[in-house]
Amino acid sequence: xxxxxxxxxxxxxxxxxxxxxxxxxxxxxxxxxxxxxxxxxxxxxxxxxxxxxxxxxxxxxxxxxxxxxxxxxxxxxxxxxxxxxxxxxxxxxxxxxxxxxxxxxxxxxxxxxxxxxxxxxxxxxxxxxxxxxxx
Amino acid sequence: xxxxxxxxxxxxxxxxxxxxxxxxxxxxxxxxxxxxxxxxxxxxxxxxxxxxxxxxxxxxxxxxxxxxxxxxxxxxxxxxxxxxxxxxxxxxxxxxxxxxxxxxxxxxxxxxxxxxxxxxxxxxxxxxxxxxxxxx
Numbered sequence: 361x362x363x364x365x366x367x368x369x370x371x372x373x374x375x376x377x378x379x380x381x382x383x384x385x386x387x388x389x390x391x392x393x394x395x396x397x398x399x400x401x402x403x404x405x406x407x408x409x410x411x412x413x414x415x416x417x418x419x420x421x422x423x424x425x426x427x428x429x430x431x432x433x434x435x436x437x438x439x440x441x442x443x444x445x446x447x448x449x450x451x452x453x454x455x456x457x458x459x460x461x462x463x464x465x466x467x468x469x470x471x472x473x474x475x476x477x478x479x480x481x482x483x484x485x486x487x488x489x490x491x492x493x494x495x
Numbered sequence: 496x497x498x499x500x501x502x503x504x505x506x507x508x509x510x511x512x513x514x515x516x517x518x519x520x521x522x523x524x525x526x527x528x529x530x531x532x533x534x535x536x537x538x539x540x541x542x543x544x545x546x547x548x549x550x551x552x553x554x555x556x557x558x559x560x561x562x563x564x565x566x567x568x569x570x571x572x573x574x575x576x577x578x579x580x581x582x583x584x585x586x587x588x589x590x591x592x593x594x595x596x597x598x599x600x601x602x603x604x605x606x607x608x609x610x611x612x613x614x615x616x617x618x619x620x621x622x623x624x625x626x627x628x629x630x631x
Binding site: 432 | 533535536538553554555556558565568570572573574575577591595600
């Protein structure tokens, strides 16, 4: 109801300005937050030809893999470019930027009526040398 | 009439900011208890079981450490709180913008967060007591 009152009460210019301001603040892009592990040695970012594996959450990796950081790809409330492939693409980009050898999905929140219309992902960045999986 | 409507809307704006605020108190536990937890990115620490008041706007990573146990990591993610629906009814676009900018529209999950620490097999002679006292 309030939305209707607001729209009626506002002029076209004010509405357009408010929408532009909201989009400028929040943007249509996904919200990307990264956390670095304290004490982990700084690593050079990998170049545009960077290729690494993104492992699913249920895969047991070599315990010697060291976690150097993690990323959350989320929704700003105005995000529209946020399907599953885009989320994985961002995880890949950030892992390369961290200089990681691999990434592993920790949590995947699928779009839902009560939550978000976006695929939201938490992934961790790993330095493993050669990643070995344990069955 | 028009200024009155706008004033009313300004009062109603930001339902989640008013109702639950920008921070959330999260209960942090571990099995076994007594683990030292470093909360990132704030870099604050606590011992389990404990509570931390954390910003809803950002995600948090919890590093658990306990002697003779494998270090573990816990992840607090954010998801939309149901108060976002109140904005659709009451707060409108202004309220929604305020709530998203303060982060009050989010809820940190899981709450409580519980992490099970895996004991390392270090043999019978391993010293798994509390951290050694400082000099003096």
